[in-house]
Amino acid sequence: MAKSPNTDPFNGYFASWTQPYVSMNGFWSNEQSERTTQEEQTITVSNEIARLDFLEDEIQSMLTYPDAERIINSINRKGKHD
Secondary structure (H helix, E strand, O other): OOOOHHHOOOOOOOOOOOOOOOOOOOOOOOOOOOOOOHHHHHHHHHHHHHHHHHHHHHHHOOOOOHHHHHHHHHHHHHHHHO
8 A cells, every 4th residue: 555645646646448430440531431341351462462472482492591691690600710
């Protein structure tokens, strides 16, 4: 219990939260009347999957990983000086 009423951290504070609307597409833009159709969503998802597949292929085809090599070399240099 607090020694003084002025030191009670919860005295006078109130917080509440409400669930946001499920569909707020375009709420922050001037184009509030535009809604994405199922077809547009399908195209967007398909494009994202294709992008991820492309990136995965690029990574798999790499012969070296420059960032990993830099970190390993840095660790090896520090180990030799100790």
